[in-house]
Amino acid sequence: MRHPDAPAPGSPLGAHYRMCFGCGEDQQHGLHLKAWAGEGVSVTARFTVKPAHQGAPGLAHGGILTSALDETLGSLNWLMHIIAVTGRLETDFLLPVPVGTELHIEAWATAVHGRKIYCTATGRMGGPGGPVAVRADALFIEVQVEHFIENGREEEIHAAMEDPDQVRRARAFEVNP
């Protein structure tokens, strides 16, 4: 269900939280993944595998690739204007992904039942039409903002709530700022 106020296809989605491991611009240990709105309930994203992301010599760690798909799937929130977190995520690793690869990721919702959002993502190498190196099926569960406020460590929650940047403050706690 694409929300009527969802960002137009092609719009950059930006980080939901500046310290997010997946998308946060100020997270020095993060993936710095960038995502854009797609048609319907879909998003595209790009992520470059860096030397810090290795498992085997010169190859991406599987958990890092899963994180990149998880983050992209999480960005579907912006298209639906709801907040949902990963309940379950199953990844298929089809090809080894060398350091330096730019992964072209697509994610889309396949079904919704109550609070459950079923969704899928693929990561391709060598361009948006390249071979699928990694793919994931996931179940996201809709939550209220209290999920973060009640469970997050107090110092980060306070810092995010007191962020002097109003837009950043709103994005950390809302999906429709």
Ligand SMILES: CCCCCCCC/C=C\CCCCCCCC(=O)SCCNC(=O)CCNC(=O)[C@H](O)C(C)(C)COP(=O)(O)OP(=O)(O)OC[C@H]1O[C@@H](n2cnc3c(N)ncnc32)[C@H](O)[C@@H]1OP(=O)(O)O
């Ligand atoms: C400091 C500021 C930052 C704030 C940010 C604010 C918002 C910003 C915007 C957007 C954020 C997006 C972030 C993107 C990041 C990428 C995505 C992630 O990595 S998220 C992190 C990893 N995930 C978790 O940490 C979840 C931990 N799990 C839980 O908290 C609970 O288990 C939760 C909420 C998922 C479900 O708990 P229940 O008590 O609310 O609901 P129940 O009744 O258990 O489940 C509801 C339905 O879902 C099914 N379900 C739940 N888990 C399932 C599972 N693992 N497998 C199959 N079904 C499952 C259940 O069977 C039930 O189904 P039936 O309605 O009965 O049909």
